Amino acid sequence: MRLLLASGHSVTIFDNLSHSKRSAVAEAATFVEGDLADRDLIQTTLRNGSFDGVMHFAALIEAGESMVKPEIFFRNNTASTLTLLEAMLATGQKRLVFSSTAACYGEPEKTPILEDAKLEPTNAYGESKLLVEHILRWMNKIHGMRYASLRYFNVAGAIEGYGEAHEPESHIIPLILDVALGRRKNIKIFGQDYPTKDGTCVRDYVHIRDLADAHLLALKALTDEAKPSRMIYNIGTGTGFTVREVIEAARRVTGKAIEVEECDRRPGDPAVLVAGSDRIRAELGWNPQHGALDEIITSAWEWHQKRYS
Numbered sequence: 001m002r003l004l005l006a007s008g009h010s011v012t013i014f015d016n017l018s019h020s021k022r023s024a025v026a027e028a029a030t031f032v033e034g035d036l037a038d039r040d041l042i043q044t045t046l047r048n049g050s051f052d053g054v055m056h057f058a059a060l061i062e063a064g065e066s067m068v069k070p071e072i073f074f075r076n077n078t079a080s081t082l083t084l085l086e087a088m089l090a091t092g093q094k095r096l097v098f099s100s101t102a103a104c105y106g107e108p109e110k111t112p113i114l115e116d117a118k119l120e121p122t123n124a125y126g127e128s129k130l131l132v133e134h135i136l137r138w139m140n141k142i143h144g145m146r147y148a149s150l151r152y153f154n155v156a157g158a159i160e161g162y163g164e165a166h167e168p169e170s171h172i173i174p175l176i177l178d179v180a181l182g183r184r185k186n187i188k189i190f191g192q193d194y195p196t197k198d199g200t201c202v203r204d205y206v207h208i209r210d211l212a213d214a215h216l217l218a219l220k221a222l223t224d225e226a227k228p229s230r231m232i233y234n235i236g237t238g239t240g241f242t243v244r245e246v247i248e249a250a251r252r253v254t255g256k257a258i259e260v261e262e263c264d265r266r267p268g269d270p271a272v273l274v275a276g277s278d279r280i281r282a283e284l285g286w287n288p289q290h291g292a293l294d295e296i297i298t299s300a301w302e303w304h305q306k307r308y309s
């Protein structure tokens with residue numbers, strides 16, 4: 001949103017505020033409070049403006065929760081996305097950037113994961129997003145909908161006063177920083193027996209600023225009819241870190257001890273998710289600048305302290 005505004009775009013945010021606050025929306029953006037399931041309101045919103053494209057971020061995002069209540073993920077992430085797509089078709093809006101996920105892959109056969117790797121999610125969250133990718137393929141084939149599906153790996157870090165906060169918080173870096181700030185007693189490590197160098201899960205952490213750049217590039221490509229009408233890209237750095245390494249990096253950055261508690265595995269977590277992102281680098285010129293883990297955590301820490309101190 002902030003990068004779009006800074007690049008001269010007008011932005012309309014459509015969100016039901018189920019997992020966010022109105023205050024996160026920049027003053028310069030138009031805000032519509034509504035649910036993805038409300039086709040009439042989406043259509044009215046699309047008709048009220050002139051849009052280069054739709055960026056679709058709205059979703060339930062906790063892989064762990066999806067293994068307890070899968071039905072709400074299929075309803076909210078899959079069925080309601082279909083409602084959005086129907087509204088787009090009805091209003092002649094044919095460009096979409098979709099927030100997909102590394103969770104579409106499941107447990108990879110090879111690392112780094114390339115976009116044509118097998119797609120076998122290990123959690124219902126990933127499946128709910130993969131189903132959208134399948135729907136999009138047909139929307140492209142039959143209706144000519146132009147789309148970019150960006151499979152984010154683990155997004156983290158902060159930019160220009162905007163950082164990572166989920167409601168409730170479930171993500172590893174903000175949780176660790178909560179411990180550093182004394183807002184939580186310890187960080188739980190989910191699983192110590194994964195086939196990784198220290199037994200904890202490996203993830204590829206990508207800075208939110210680099211992710212935002214990828215969205216702008218994708219939108220630009222969608223408006224260029226000479227570019228492919230269907231794009232699928234991994235968004236990650238190509239370097240993975242174990243949970244213990246992330247905690248160690250946070251200790252370095254914050255100077256705090258950060259107590260840990262060793263816990264059982266969280267159902268549905270793949271052992272290793274590391275991106276091969278050469279395709280978006282080659283085709284769209286994506287050039288991530290903020291990939292170093294310490295830099296990501298430093299930006300997150302600065303933001304976290306301001307927010308909660």
Ligand SMILES: NC(=O)c1ccc[n+]([C@@H]2O[C@H](COP(=O)([O-])OP(=O)(O)OC[C@H]3O[C@@H](n4cnc5c(N)ncnc54)[C@H](O)[C@@H]3O)[C@@H](O)[C@H]2O)c1
Pocket residue numbers: 014015016017018019020021034035036037056057058059060061076080099100101102151152153154155156165166167
């Ligand atoms: N954070 C990550 O590491 C990560 C990684 C891969 C993919 N993604 C995807 O990126 C997107 C954004 O994730 P985030 O981390 O900012 O999560 P978030 O929870 O902060 O943002 C999701 C937003 O969607 C809204 N929303 C949910 N359901 C809605 C509905 N039915 N109608 C309207 N609004 C609704 C929520 O209120 C919230 O503001 C999601 O689609 C997520 O699956 C995130």
Ligand SMILES: O=c1ccn([C@@H]2O[C@H](COP(=O)(O)OP(=O)(O)O[C@H]3O[C@H](CO)[C@@H](O)[C@H](O)[C@H]3O)[C@@H](O)[C@H]2O)c(=O)[nH]1
Pocket residue numbers: 061062063064100101102103152153154155170171172173175187188189190191201202203243266269273
């Ligand atoms: O208290 C915690 C929280 C997480 N973890 C572990 O830390 C890693 C990262 O977990 P988390 O931050 O919850 O992210 P993921 O479950 O990897 O999922 C994120 O990254 C995915 C892409 O890789 C996205 O699709 C999801 O939306 C996003 O939540 C995982 O191995 C977890 O098991 C812990 O050990 N303790």
